[in-house]
Structures are given as C-alpha cells and as structure tokens.
Amino acid sequence: MKYYRSHALVCVDPECLAKGAHEVLDALQDELVAQGLIEEVQVLETSRIGGCANGPELMVYPEGVHYAGLTVDDIPYLVEEHFLKGRIVKKFLAPIPKRVDEELGPPQAKEVRVVLRNCGKIDPENIEDYIAEDGYLALAKVLTEMTPEQVINEVINSGLRGRGGAGFPTGKKWQLVRQAPGNPKYVICNADEGDPGAFMNRRVLEGDPHSVLEGMIIAAYAIGASQGYIYCRAEYPLAVRTLNIAIQQARAFGFLGENILGSGFSFDIEVRMGAGAFVCGEETALMASIEGRRGEPRPRPPFPAVKGLWDKPTNINNVETYANIPQIILRGASWFASMGTERSKGTKTFAIAGDVKRTGLIEVPLGITLREVIYDVGGGIKDDKAFKAVQTGGPMGGCLPAEYLDMEVDYESLTAAGSIMGSGGMIVMDEDTCMVDIARFFMEFTQDESCGKCVPCRVGTRRILEILERICAGQGRHGDIEVLEMLCEQIKNTSLCGLGQGAPNPVASTLKYFRSEYEAHIYEKRCPAKVCRALITYEILPNVCTGCTVCARNCPVEAITGARRQTHVINPDICIRCGICMQVCNFNAVVVR
Amino acid sequence: MDVRDAPDVLSVVQTAVTRHGTSREALIPILSEVNQALGYLPTAALTEIHRLLKVPGSQIFSVASFYRMLSTKPRGEHVIQFCESAPCHVVGGREVWQALQDALHLNPGETSADGKWTLLTTSCLGICGVGPVVVIDNDVYGNVEPEQIPEILARYA
Numbered sequence: 001m002k003y004y005r006s007h008a009l010v011c012v013d014p015e016c017l018a019k020g021a022h023e024v025l026d027a028l029q030d031e032l033v034a035q036g037l038i039e040e041v042q043v044l045e046t047s048r049i050g051g052c053a054n055g056p057e058l059m060v061y062p063e064g065v066h067y068a069g070l071t072v073d074d075i076p077y078l079v080e081e082h083f084l085k086g087r088i089v090k091k092f093l094a095p096i097p098k099r100v101d102e103e104l105g106p107p108q109a110k111e112v113r114v115v116l117r118n119c120g121k122i123d124p125e126n127i128e129d130y131i132a133e134d135g136y137l138a139l140a141k142v143l144t145e146m147t148p149e150q151v152i153n154e155v156i157n158s159g160l161r162g163r164g165g166a167g168f169p170t171g172k173k174w175q176l177v178r179q180a181p182g183n184p185k186y187v188i189c190n191a192d193e194g195d196p197g198a199f200m201n202r203r204v205l206e207g208d209p210h211s212v213l214e215g216m217i218i219a220a221y222a223i224g225a226s227q228g229y230i231y232c233r234a235e236y237p238l239a240v241r242t243l244n245i246a247i248q249q250a251r252a253f254g255f256l257g258e259n260i261l262g263s264g265f266s267f268d269i270e271v272r273m274g275a276g277a278f279v280c281g282e283e284t285a286l287m288a289s290i291e292g293r294r295g296e297p298r299p300r301p302p303f304p305a306v307k308g309l310w311d312k313p314t315n316i317n318n319v320e321t322y323a324n325i326p327q328i329i330l331r332g333a334s335w336f337a338s339m340g341t342e343r344s345k346g347t348k349t350f351a352i353a354g355d356v357k358r359t360g361l362i363e364v365p366l367g368i369t370l371r372e373v374i375y376d377v378g379g380g381i382k383d384d385k386a387f388k389a390v391q392t393g394g395p396m397g398g399c400l401p402a403e404y405l406d407m408e409v410d411y412e413s414l415t416a417a418g419s420i421m422g423s424g425g426m427i428v429m430d431e432d433t434c435m436v437d438i439a440r441f442f443m444e445f446t447q448d449e450s451c452g453k454c455v456p457c458r459v460g461t462r463r464i465l466e467i468l469e470r471i472c473a474g475q476g477r478h479g480d481i482e483v484l485e486m487l488c489e490q491i492k493n494t495s496l497c498g499l500g501q502g503a504p505n506p507v508a509s510t511l512k513y514f515r516s517e518y519e520a521h522i523y524e525k526r527c528p529a530k531v532c533r534a535l536i537t538y539e540i541l542p543n544v545c546t547g548c549t550v551c552a553r554n555c556p557v558e559a560i561t562g563a564r565r566q567t568h569v570i571n572p573d574i575c576i577r578c579g580i581c582m583q584v585c586n587f588n589a590v591v592v593r
Numbered sequence: 594m595d596v597r598d599a600p601d602v603l604s605v606v607q608t609a610v611t612r613h614g615t616s617r618e619a620l621i622p623i624l625s626e627v628n629q630a631l632g633y634l635p636t637a638a639l640t641e642i643h644r645l646l647k648v649p650g651s652q653i654f655s656v657a658s659f660y661r662m663l664s665t666k667p668r669g670e671h672v673i674q675f676c677e678s679a680p681c682h683v684v685g686g687r688e689v690w691q692a693l694q695d696a697l698h699l700n701p702g703e704t705s706a707d708g709k710w711t712l713l714t715t716s717c718l719g720i721c722g723v724g725p726v727v728v729i730d731n732d733v734y735g736n737v738e739p740e741q742i743p744e745i746l747a748r749y750a
Contacts, residue, residue, distance in 0.1 A: 103722050196678030199719030234625070234662055235718050275625055276661030278716055292620035293652075294659040353680035353721040360722050391679070427679050441682055449716075451659075 004042040006083060009059045012045045016055035020071065024056040027075040037083050054094060068094035103203060103360045108377045112339065113363045114347045115323045116200075119207030124242050127249040130210040136255050138329035142218050143263040146329075148178065151222040155325065157333035159345030164190055164281075164318035165393065165422040166498070167344070167411040173315060176305040177223040180313035187220045187228040187267075188309065188316040190286060191243075194233060194278040195394030196445065198425035200349035200361050201319035205232065205239035208323065209246035213269060215322030217255065218329060220267040223315050228269040231286050234276060243271050278449035282497045283316045285451065296453045297497035318423070320349060340366035344410035348424055354391075355382045355430040364409075371405040374428055385430040389514070391438070393422025395445045396502025398509025399435060418509040420502060434531035435514040436521050440468035442506035446499065457500030460491040464507055474534035476522030485511060530592045533577040537593050540581075542567040544589035551581035551590060605630045606641040615646050620656060624663050633664040661716070669704045669711035671749045673697070674728040678717035681724035685738070689725045692739035696746060 010025045025043065032038045049057050049066065057068035065088055067078065074092065081089045104120055107113055122129035130136070142151055156171030177185060189212060193201040204212060216228050232240050247269055250256040258266045272290050279285045280295040287309045289295040308314020324346060328336045337345045344366040350373065353359050357379030364373060370390060374380070381387050389399040392409075398419035400407075407413050411421050429438065447461040464487050467480050488504035488511070495501045511518060520526045527535040540551070540560075547565040552558075559575040562568030570581065570590075582590040609626040613619035620642070627638050634657050643650045657663050675690050699705055699712040720726055723735030727745070734745055 193719065194716060196717035197680040197721050198717070199721060202719040235716060273622070273625065274660075275621055275663055276716065277659060289621065290618060292616075292618040292656070294655055351721065353724070354683045359680075395679070427683065429683060433683065438679075441679060445678070 004040060006041045006063075007044060007061045008041060008083075009044050009046040009049065009061070011047060011049040011055060011057050013047045013055075016057060019055045021056040023072050024058075024070050024075065027072045028058075028079070031075050031079040032083065035079055035084055037079070041083050057094065063088065064096065066094045066096050067092040103199070104207075105358070105360065108358070108362065108379075110364060110368060110372055110376050111362055112347050112365050114327050115204060115211075115320050115349055116207075116361065116363045117327075118211065119203055122208065124207050124209055125245050127210060127246065127253055130208070131253075134330060135210050135326075136214055136253075138326035139214050139217055139255060140261060142221055142329060143261050143265060148222045148224065151218060151329070152178065154333050155222070155328060158328045158336040159333075159340070159343075160321065160324055160328060160336065161344065161411065162317060163320035163324070163348065163423070165396075165420060167421060170317060170321055173305060173317070174219060174222050176303075177225075177313045177315040180306050182306075182311075182313050184227060184312060185223055185225040186309045186312055186314040187216055187223065187225045188283075188287070188290070188314060189216055189228070189230040189322055190281065190283065190316055190318040191230050191232040191236075191239065192274050192281040192286060193236075193319070193423060194281045195423050195425045197353045197427050198351045198394055198423045200351050200424055202236050202239050203361055204319050204323050204349075205236065206242050209239075209242050210250065211323040211326055212243075212319055213246055213250050213256070215317075215325035216269060217260065217267055218325050219315055219317065219322065221265055223313075225315065226267055228267060229290055229309070230269060230271045231274065231280070231290060232271055233274040233280075235274075240271055240273055247271070277451070279451045279497070279499055282499055284497070286316070287314065294451070296451045297499075299496060320424075341408060341410045343412060348409070348421070350424045350426045352378045352426045352428065354426075354428040355385065355433070356380070356428040357382055366410050367408045369406050369408055370400070373409065373426070374405070378428065381428065381430050383430075385432065387428070388431050388433055389429045389435065389438075389510075391419075391427040391429065391442075391506070392425070393420035393502075393505075394425045395442045395449075396420060396498065396505055397422050397425070398505040399429070399438065399513065400509070401513040403513075418512060419505065432529055432531070434472075434527055434529035435510040435517050436468065436471055436527075437529075437531050439507045439510045440465065440472050443468055443503070446503040450499065450503070454494075454496040454500060456491045456494040457496065457503060460487055460495075461500070461503050463487055464491075464504065468507070471518065471521045472527075472532045472534070474521075474525050474532070476518075476525075478522070480522055481511065481515070481518055536577060537572050538570050538575060538577060538579070538581060539591055539593055540568050540570055541589050541591060544587055546587055546589070548586065550584050550586065554580050554584045556580065602631065602635055602637045603641055606638050606645070610642070610645050617646070617648060620646060620648060620653065621660070624653075624657055624660075628663050633667050635667075636665075639665075667704070667708075670709050671730055672711045672713060674713045674715035676716075676718055676724065676726040676728075677714040678721070680717070680721035681726055684724045686725035688739045689727065689737050689742065692742040693727070696742050 012021050032041050049059055054068040056070050059066050078089055081087045118133055152171050152174050160170045161167040256268055274280050277295045280289045282297045283304055285295040285297040304314040304316050339346050347363050347365050349363045351361055362377050389401055391399045404417055414421050443465040447465045450457045450461055452458045488508040491504050492501055520528050530536050545567045552560040557574055557576050559571045560568050605627055609623045613622045628634050639653050643653050657665055697710050701714055704711040725737050727734045727737050
C-alpha cells in the first residue's frame with residue numbers, strides 16, 4: 001500500500017461536472033505533476049461533498065479543508081500555496097459541509113457505539129475499509145489462537161444476550177448447538193427486522209456488513225458449522241445488495257469459503273430473501289421459509305439448537321448479536337461486561353421514532369434510564385409538549401407511562417413493567433396521543449400479521465380488535481374492559497409463538513396504565529386526547545370567529561353555515577370531523593370538544 | 594397490458610427455475626422472480642412451477658398466497674404502497690392514507706377498474722426518520738403531506 005501525505009477529494013457529481021469539475025480535476029493532476037508533488041498528494045474522485053451549489057469543490061485531508069467555487073485558472077495558485085507551501089488559501093475556503101444523515105447523526109451525550117461504530121464512517125462496499133478498522137482481526141485471532149470452546153467461553157463470559165428480543169445468552173446457545181448431536185450444523189443470521197419503527201439492523205447491514213459476516217464466521221467456527229444463511233427481508237433491497245457484495249469480497253480475501261485463512265476451517269454464507277411476512281422474524285417460521293414453505297412457526301421444543309434447519313442443529317442469532325462478536329473477541333469479555341447492568345451487559349441500539357426531537361438510531365449502554373434516552377439522547381418531546389408514553393419493543397411491546405421514565409432499561413425491567421426489549425424500537429408519544437387508538441392500531445398490525453396457524457392468536461387478536469374498534473367508534477359497552485383483560489391473559493398463555501404471546505402487550509399495558517382513557521371512551525363517550533373521530537365535535541367559538549368564511553368555503557361537506565362577518569356554525573350532523581376547518585382558520589376560532 | 598406485449602409466462606418460469614434450481618428451497622426465490630417479472634403469479638406459472646419442481650400444486654399455492662409480496666391476482670400498472678406502521682401513523686400517516694384513498698377512490702388491496710393503480714399497505718420500510726412514507730413502484734416518497742398526494746400521483750399520469 002502506498003502512503004500519501006495528503007489527499008485531495010474532488011467532487012464529481014453531475015452538478016459539479018456541469019460546472020467544470022473534470023477540467024479542474026485534470027488541471028489539478030497536471031499542476032501536481034508539474035510541481036513534482038504527484039507522489040505525495042493523492043487525487044481522488046468523490047461525490048456529495050456539499051450541495052454542489054458552489055462547485056466545483058474539493059476536500060483536502062488531513063487538514064479537512066473544503067474549497068469551493070474553483071476554476072481551472074485558480075489551480076496553479078492553489079497547488080503552490082496549499083500543497084507546496086502548506087498554507088490554507090482563504091479566498092477559496094468554504095464552510096465544512098454538514099453531513100446530512102437523518103438516521104444516525106454524530107453520537108449524542110451518553111451514547112456508546114459498538115455495533116454502530118463503523119456505520120457512516122467506512123465504505124460498506126469496500127472490504128479494505130473494514131479491514132483498516134481492525135476488521136477480520138478477531139477472526140484471525142479465533143482461528144489461530146483459540147479453540148472453539150475458548151471462543152464459546154469468551155462469549156459466555158461477556159454476558160452478551162440475544163439482541164433479537166428474547167435475550168437468551170448467546171454463548172450458552174452456541175454451546176447447546178455445539179453439543180447437539182447431528183451433522184451438518186447451520187448458522188443463521190436473522191435479518192428479518194420487521195418491527196415497525198425498528199431499523200437498526202438495516203443500518204448495520206447497509207453500513208457495516210462485514211461485522212455481521214465476521215460474527216457469523218466466528219460463530220460457525222465455535223459450533224462447527226460449514227454453511228450459513230442470512231435471512232433478510234425483501235423490504236431492504238439495499239441491505240441485500242450490500243450483503244452480497246460483502247460476501248463476494250470476503251470470499252475473494254479468503255475469509256469465507258474453503259480453508260479460511262489457511263486454517264483448514266471452511267464456511268460459506270448465502271443470502272435468502274423474505275417475501276413479506278412479519279412472522280418470519282420468529283425463528284422457526286424463518287427456517288420454514290428458508291426451506292421453501294409457508295412461514296409458520298412450530299412448537300418449541302425441540303429448539304433450533306437441537307432440531308433446526310432441515311432438522312439439523314442450528315444456531316440462529318440476529319444481526320446486532322453477530323455484529324457484537326468481533327469486538328468481544330478483540331477487546332475481551334471483561335470489557336463488554338463492564339457495560340450494562342447486573343444481568344444485561346453491553347450496549348443496545350434503539351430506533352427512536354414518534355414525537356421526539358431527534359429521531360433516528362442510537363446506541364447506549366444497557367442500564368440507561370428511559371428519561372436519559374428520550375431527553376438527553378433524543379432531545380426531548382417535539383414542540384415541547386408533555387410526554388405521555390413510550391412504546392418499547394415493537395408491536396409486541398407495551399406502552400409505558402411517565403412513572404417509568406426513571407426505570408433502568410434492561411431485559412428484566414422492561415418485562416416486569418409489561419413491555420419487552422424486543423429488537424429495540426422505541427416510539428415516543430406526546431399528550432395528543434389516544435392510547436385506546438394506539439392499542440387498536442397495534443392490534444390491527446398483529447391481527448393482520450398473525451399467520452393463522454394457532455387459534456388463540458388467529459381468533460383472539462381479531463376479537464380484541466373488534467372490541468377496540470367499537471370503543472373507538474363510540475360504541476363501547478359495560479364489560480368491555482373485563483373481556484379485554486381476559487382475552488389478553490388467555491392469548492398470552494396459549495399462543496404458539498412469540499407473536500401471539502406478545503400480541504396482547506399493547507392492550508394489556510394501556511389497560512394497566514391508561515385505564516381512565518378506556519373508561520372515558522366507554523362510559524363518558526369521550527376521547528380525552530381528542531383523536532377518535534366518533535367521540536369528538538368541532539365547534540366555532542362565537543367570540544373569536546370573525547366571519548371570514550374561509551372555513552365554510554373549505555368544508556368538503558358544507559357543514560358550516562354563516563353570513564360574511566357573522567359568526568359561523570358547524571352542523572354536527574353533517575360534519576365528518578375531517579378537521580380541515582381547524583387547519584384553515586386563521587384566528588384559532590375552531591376548537592375540538 | 595396488451596396480450597401480445599405480455600412476457601411469455603412459460604419462458605419467465607423457465608428462466609427462474611434455471612437460475613435457482615429445482616430443489617424445494619428454491620420455491621420462494623422462483624416465485625419472487627416470476628412475480629417480479631409478470632407483476633403477479635398467473636395460474637399458468639404456478640402450474641409450470643409445479644411441473645418442473647414436482648412440488649404439489651396445493652403446496653405451491655399455499656406458499657404463493659402466504660407472503661405479502663407475492664400476488665395471485667393481477668396488479669395495476671402502478672402499485673402504490675403506503676407504510677401503515679406506527680412511526681408513520683403518529684406523524685400524520687393517517688391523514689395521508691385517507692388522502693390516498695380519497696384521491697384514488699380505492700380501498701386497500703383494490704386495483705382500479707382501468708388497471709392503472711393498485712393500492713396496498715406495506716410493512717415498515719425502516720425509513721421512519723422521514724415518515725409518513727409512500728412508495729409508488731420503486732420510488733420512495735418521504736415526509737409526505739396529504740396536500741402533496743395529487744401532485745405525486747400526477748407524475749404517473
């Protein structure tokens with residue numbers, strides 16, 4: 001590898017090219033040759049430096065200087081000053097462009113990035129970038145210095161637990177697969193990240209695919225597997241593409257395939273795409289799907305560790321779990337175990353969405369409080385409204401109220417509170433959210449995604465949904481709450497897989513923490529958050545209305561009457577509660593009751 | 594679509610089977626590829642897959658009807674998918690969804706009489722930072738507001 005003291009990155013986006021970037025690039029090359037600097041300064045083509053508004057532009061490293069608005073005539077002066085004399089040329093200097101990354105900004109206070117450390121930092125399509133960040137060093141260490149048992153012990157000692165949601169100790173699972181009789185053994189990566197609002201796995205697959213591959217190869221060595229599968233959902237086409245490129249490169253470098261790094265150990269990985277079925281995130285359903293069948297779960301035991309893919313012992317972990325492995329091997333189990341709580345070690349990625357100022361991905365040590373996550377990392381509630389609830393763990397999770405803001409986040413505490421860790425989705429809701437509507441909404445999701453194999457999940461979720469729809473439509477009855485509670489309990493206890501067992505959580509938790517909202521809907525026919533359309537009315541305040549006629553003209557059903565400069569009135573029998581009058585009123589005269 | 598322009602069902606199936614092989618585990622990749630090429634899975638395609646893979650037709654249909662991305666019914670020229678997930682829902686998705694249904698006069702799952710539009714919901718696409726999200730064919734629209742719907746649809750006129 002050749003070393004340069006300086007790198008000049010020229011932006012060659014179509015916008016910059018249209019402004020003469022190619023000519024500038026050629027001139028720069030020529031001038032560096034003329035000055036005898038071409039061996040010291042590397043010229044690279046790149047894209048998306050700034051907005052190209054003031055192109056052509058270039059970045060110079062290691063100084064990290066951004067020059068813009070260059071012409072061919074400027075180049076000799078720039079080369080002489082900057083590259084020869086080492087003086088920054090102020091007149092071409094442009095502000096360092098802000099990186100726009102909606103998902104993953106710079107780390108906030110209290111964040112610790114282990115899994116996400118390379119995302120956005122390295123080129124995911126270039127294996128050398130990963131290698132430069134100590135990539136595949138852990139694999140080399142495992143293959144040359146460690147026995148499979150030592151690898152398993154290291155993972156056990158780290159305290160890593162499955163990041164897919166259930167939290168089973170990863171090392172323990174590897175040990176079970178290693179000890180299970182039967183050959184061949186398989187390694188599967190669950191990349192079927194289906195929880196709405198959870199996209200941390202997608203980001204890792206797209207931004208740092210080799211960390212997942214390396215984790216899988218190490219797992220395969222530890223348990224004695226020769227074939228691996230990554231089951232990635234089809235909703236993530238870019239992730240599938242990135243993975244396939246990464247696999248090809250890893251094969252070319254000898255990290256995958258026959259006789260890896262000359263160790264005699266062979267292992268290869270194939271990507272399998274889902275076809276749109278949420279339940280395939282459940283491990284037994286996922287394996288059925290790989291085998292070419294309907295993605296329906298089967299009862300456990302036997303667990304996949306004993307009878308998995310094609311009835312062979314199979315280790316199945318998710319993306320985030322594997323991505324932790326190389327770091328645990330390199331930095332040691334005690335480093336990993338130094339983060340987190342007594343029983344939940346390390347860091348966890350969360351996808352924060354909803355009514356929070358900074359949405360996107362974060363990675364924090366376990367044991368952090370929900371308040372720290374929402375206010376310190378997430379920046380607080382949007383528009384400085386009041387916090388109402390946070391829904392953790394995806395559609396099988398529960399909604400936790402403000403009393404739980406100071407709870408430490410780990411597997412046990414979330415479960416005790418009636419929610420789950422899940423894959424790490426976190427939806428923050430402000431005071432304008434109706435909890436009955438939210439429960440109905442999640443039930444719609446699970447009802448829709450139920451594979452239909454077992455009765456409690458297939459029929460039970462439908463019954464719950466019907467009752468919730470009735471309540472939201474203003475037709476709640478005495479006894480509804482009690483029936484809901486009974487259904488929640490029974491579905492939880494009798495469903496076949498995690499989908500059914502977790503399906504009642506949004507309802508059960510809102511019944512527990514926001515019972516008064518259910519009561520208001522049922523007994524008072526009132527939606528306290530003013531969301532459920534059947535339970536609200538729009539009114540015009542007579543003393544505020546100026547009679548400007550805007551609302552009457554915009555009403556799609558002509559429910560508003562009133563002469564110009566006279567107070568307008570909404571006829572509740574015609575009104576469809578679309579809220580347009582409230583949006584268009586310039587005087588805030590329309591209110592919801 | 595004019596019948597003469599329709600890709601030959603049998604040759605599409607043949608290509609997919611050649612690429613993925615005839616083992617049972619190849620079934621879903623084959624169905625996905627055929628669905629992608631033809632827009633849906635016509636009976637003739639399922640019959641041909643049954644013949645080549647020697648998998649019972651009932652099992653092929655059970656798989657084809659299970660997965661959301663596979664369709665046994667023809668779909669419209671443009672497929673509109675709205676993300677119905679919670680993160681999009683809480684940032685104004687409900688209004689966008691209503692606007693879409695109003696503009697197209699379609700209920701979810703329906704295809705317009707002229708065969709131009711199919712309106713579907715999709716599971717979370719994982720781009721929640723820019724919700725509400727609407728996908729038309731392969732184009733993704735983020736931060737969609739109800740007022741933008743007519744203008745977005747007009748691009749496919």
